[in-house]
Amino acid sequence: MTGTPSGKAPEAVTTTLRGIAVSPGVAVGEVFVLGSREVEVEARSIEPSEVDDEAGLFFGALESTRFEIEKIRTRYRSVIGEELVRVFDAQILILEDPVLREGTVQRIRNERQGAAAAFQAIISEAIVNLARVENEYLRDRVEDLRDVRRRVLRHLSGKSKSTLSHIRKNVILVADDLTPSETVQIPRSKVKGFVTRQGGPTSHTAIMARSLQIPAVVGVDEILEKAIHGDVVVVDGSEGHVVLHPDGDLLRRARAAQRRSARVSKERKRLRELPSVTKDGVFIELLANVELPEEIPVAAENRAAGIGLFRTEFMFFRHGKLPDEKEQAAIYRKVLRRMAPCRVVFRTLDVGGDKVLDPMSDSLEPNPMLGWRGIRISLELRDLFRGQVRALLRSSPAGNLAILLPLITTMDEVRGAKRMIDEVRKELLLEGHTLADRVPVGVMIETPAAVHLADAIAREVDFMSIGTNDLIQYGLAVDRDNMKVAHLFDPFHPSILAMVRIVLEAGKLRRIPVSICGEMAGEPLCALLLTGLGARSLSVHPYLIPDLKRLFSLMNMSDTAKLARKTRGMSSGADIREMAEAFVHLLESGDPAIG
């Protein structure tokens, strides 16, 4: 075959793509491809005096693109493996290509074209050339060239961030992946659903979609090839289906489902006002996990009894570095005031080393999840940690604040961090600041090491919080974002339940509160087992609160505790899950004879 144009013919054939369902509900809308592949280029001729400026813009855009690619390469190195890292290397070589560089500058000079138009002409020529080649390995490289073209043109048009403002009504956002800064900018009223090529159940996109209560499917391999701007698409965030060009019948059903989910959200509004107690009167505290300050209203709306986990990493994602002490304190104060008198638990910075230091130089850890992150960074980059603790303590009079330390594996870390917090407190008092009388300090239990130290830890801290996502990851040796092993990420695994039990018992013995945060706490089947094991405080995505309240209103704690006891002799996660499912099924059907 030769020279077939690689553009897609707009065929209106119904196509179903599968992905991972991460945020429930059905949505219908038009595709809006974020960072749309083809950027429109303004064709204008320039004055001779502008030639040097345009050439400068062009080289600047190449540099920005190179920086962007290197950042992605660095960030995803551990995930995508060496093979794909080389693709990024190739893209960088393309940016350095003398034919591309000199050709573009010549065109700017001789043809008096603007930088964008000149660059587009040169690289498009190469794309056409390569698309003609019969070798399939080579033809795949056309995508690399296209990718480079899109990136550079985006930088040239200065639109790298603002595409979201182009969104009209009722769109389904389609993207390779959404960055935290993008998800933050998403206009809630206009975006009806998300579909991304990358990501897993706990990716940032998934978390944001759930918290915005927008149906979403991630990990849809072919979505960028198949979806075209303006296509009608149905997103089923409960089943993990994405249907392009749905036929009339499907569309009708999808619209009906969309209306049903609207009714469900009405039902949620009713449920969230229920008290959080079981049928036999046991109170279970329901707190909210929050990732961004913008989610605080969602937590309040859903009647969270407080914030059980406020991640502070967003500041990094947004600003690229930690804001200074004053700016941080302002953010913390705002959150505390909004939630007062309810408790807000701030987890100190939990990022990998690559995000703390220069992303270019020091992020090549072969195994970042087992590397320099969490408390390990805080205890080494003491000024960074000190600054955050100072900001937290200074904001403490504004509300009900607690500090949570991430990724603990040794007692030295607990003591070292507590000592530093004490020092900072004394320092601030000497400086004449007013502080809350008591700021509880707790630790995350998210490593098997911390589980086995739970009793020792419980004697020295004010509270513990079980982070189930990482506990499962470290306990079962499974990277939840690796599609090849994601199915082994099993919250029902007997080892996980046993670890949770150890920590709950340590808390009970030492009389300190234990909360459970992490996806597991919000999954009704798991919540059932966790409360049955004795958990009385769950911290979940705020949108899940109404569902959990409903579950509690149906169950008797005495029965649930019996169910949890039964799991002790069981050795298969699948069996445990099945048993919990049967139990919930009986609850739903209102069978009084459970137990």
Next chain:
Amino acid sequence: MKEKRVIVRRKRGIHLRPAQEIVNLTGQFACDVFLQNGSYRVNAKSIMGILGLAAAEGHELTITTDGVDEADALNEVFDLIESGFPNLKEDE
């Protein structure tokens, strides 16, 4: 100006990785380096150009170098292609 012919000895031809190797090598020389496949001639410092050559196994390429270090460049580029890119695995 110097010139030499070489046969491509890689099952998958000169695709991404070999092209990267060539560009990394030619970039070290001051002289111009060209590769020609049939009547199609490209700048061998340009990855886009080399990919566009569509050099498959068994194709004969002409290497041309022109400039101060043309002799060294010619030999090294020849050796790299002739030896079948020893730094790469067969399927790379």
